[in-house]
Structures are given as structure tokens and as C-alpha cells.
Amino acid sequence: MKKIIQNCLIGAGISSMLYLISGSIFANEEVRKNSLLILILGLLIGVCSSIYGATKLALLTKSVIQFSGSYLSFLFVAHLGGWFPFRLKIILSASVMxxxxxxxIWAIFYYVEKKELEQLNKKLGRQ
Structure with a gap:
């Protein structure tokens, strides 16, 4: 199961990169701008995700920090790109989405990591 999820994520990453590259080369200015913004958003979320390996904080604390940073990055990039009007109802809808x-995504990663730890503990004879 873990390998399937990893392969899906790798496939999504490759297809996104192909879109970004081809959109940056062959598309109009609007697509180029959005390609750059999507790349920036991905980089910012990646930086926020580094909290999981960098500290000894509790999982909940790490998750709140990563979610908050990712959410603020999303709002910032969406504002720069004019992806939606910044009116309360629309911001709330986008926030829920x-x-x-x-x-x-968090639940999938949690489940995969939990299963991996259970298998490791089983191999070590701790369960």
C-alpha cells in the first residue's frame, strides 16, 4: 500500500512538473504566471513540511505549524495570482476546501507512517 501511495505521489509530482515546464514555455502569460505561483506554493509548503524532521515537538504541534504555514502560503499565493476574489464567503469556502x-493528505501520510512503525515494532518484537 505504501508503495502505491508513493508511486501516485511521484506520478502527481512528475505530471505537475511537466505542466509547469510546458506551461512556462508554450502557454500565454496568464498560464506562465500561474505556473510560477504554483511552483512557489509547492516550495513554500515543502519548507513548512520540513518541521516534521527538524524538531522534537509533539505531532499535533508540528501539524498545526505545518498547516498554518501552508494555509498562509496558499492565501498569499492565491492573492498574488488573483485566483479568487478575497471576499469573506469565498475565503471561507476556499479555506474549508x-x-x-x-x-x-495528512491522514494518508499518518496512516502510512503508522503502519510502517507497526511493522518495524513487530520485526523488533515489541508487539
Missing amino acids: FALIYLA
């Missing part, structure tokens, strides 16, 4: 996607 972001949170649901984030939680789904």
Missing part, C-alpha cells in the same frame, strides 16, 4: 484537502 484547503483544510479538507490538507486533512485528507
Whole structure:
């Protein structure tokens, strides 16, 4: 299961990179701008994700820090790109959408890591 998820994520990353590169070369100015903004957003979220390996904080604390940084990055990049009007109802809708996607991805990673730890503990005879 872990390998399938890893392969899906790698495939999504490769296809996104192909889109970014081809969009930056062959598309109009609007697509170029959005390609750059998507790349910036991915880099910012990647930086925020580094909290998981860099500290000895509790998982909840790390998750809140990573979510907050990713969410603020999303809002910043969305504002720069004019991806949606910054009105309260729309921001709330986009925020709910972001949170649901984030939680789904977080849950997948949590499940995979938990299973990996259980298998490791089983091999070590701790369960």
C-alpha cells in the first residue's frame, strides 16, 4: 500500500512538473504566471513540511505549524495570482476546501507512517 501511495505521489509530482515546464514555455502569460505561483506554493509548503524532521515537538504541534504555514502560503499565493476574489464567503469556502484537502493528505501520510512503525515494532518484537 505504501508503495502505491508513493508511486501516485511521484506520478502527481512528475505530471505537475511537466505542466509547469510546458506551461512556462508554450502557454500565454496568464498560464506562465500561474505556473510560477504554483511552483512557489509547492516550495513554500515543502519548507513548512520540513518541521516534521527538524524538531522534537509533539505531532499535533508540528501539524498545526505545518498547516498554518501552508494555509498562509496558499492565501498569499492565491492573492498574488488573483485566483479568487478575497471576499469573506469565498475565503471561507476556499479555506474549508484547503483544510479538507490538507486533512485528507495528512491522514494518508499518518496512516502510512503508522503502519510502517507497526511493522518495524513487530520485526523488533515489541508487539
